[in-house]
Amino acid sequence: METTVSDLWMPGAERFSIGNTAPAxxxxxxxxxxxxxxxNASKAKPQDLVPYANLRSYFGDNVSGRAVAPHLLWDPFTGKVVQFFPANSRSLSLSDRAGGTRTNRAGSVVIQVEALFFPWCRVGGKTYESLVDTPCKGWDGLHAWVASWGVADCWPMGKPNGFVSKRDERIWRIRSGWYAHSQVPENDHTDPGTWADFTVNKVKPALEPFPGTSFFMSGSKPALGKSSSIFTAMGQRLVAEGCGLYKEGPGPELGQADIDSYEKFQRKLGYTGPDAKWPPGPASWAALEVPNV
Structure with a gap:
């Protein structure tokens, strides 16, 4: 599968690489x-939100801040996002005890998002008790980019609802999805309290989002025989790009002709060797422009 620099950094986010990368x-x-x-504010004593620039500088320029930096700092009031680590690197926002699960690395990706927020913060004269009370600007784009890396749209330990801890290391080991900081093994924080819905302000995009590498595979082999309207739409676009190698079809079942056609399309894009092989990756999928089904 191909990987390009543009895939590693969220489109539209400020890229502020702080180095110190390490694989997941x-x-x-x-x-x-x-x-x-x-x-620490309260209903009786709200406090002004700390400026976005302060947190950007803390994680990006301050030695102490760099030691606990996430992948992304997201301002839900303005939609601004700054990214400090590429998606395929671990970041450093989780406590990680020696000898246990390597929390910051425990997945194909472990993308950490710090929302600029605290309970009872004040912005423009208005007080916000929970993150979901904010405009959540920029969330849809952020969510789509995270999903493109194969992170499932689910909360395996339950969507956060209050500042409580709930940790199950078995689930953590085996389930893809979103986890609250309060749900991560070896961590004692209780945030975020609440989080935006996956469907907030969601408009169906014109193009089919990248469904994740696992969609195209059955273990380590192509998912031959799997049926989906996405394969039909994919095959039709491959034909339109002059890469169709079909004797019948395409779709809806994944067949060898789909694989051969997609690999031909990747070669057309300039990929060579293993990068031109099945399964599709986020960059070539975006270039194919498969209509949303």
């Missing part, structure tokens, strides 16, 4: 939801 360990793709929780 493999396993179910995960995303971790945090809030920055910079101040």
């Amino acid at each position: 360990d493999g396993g179910p793709a995960k995303a971790i939801a945090h809030i920055t929780w910079d101040r």
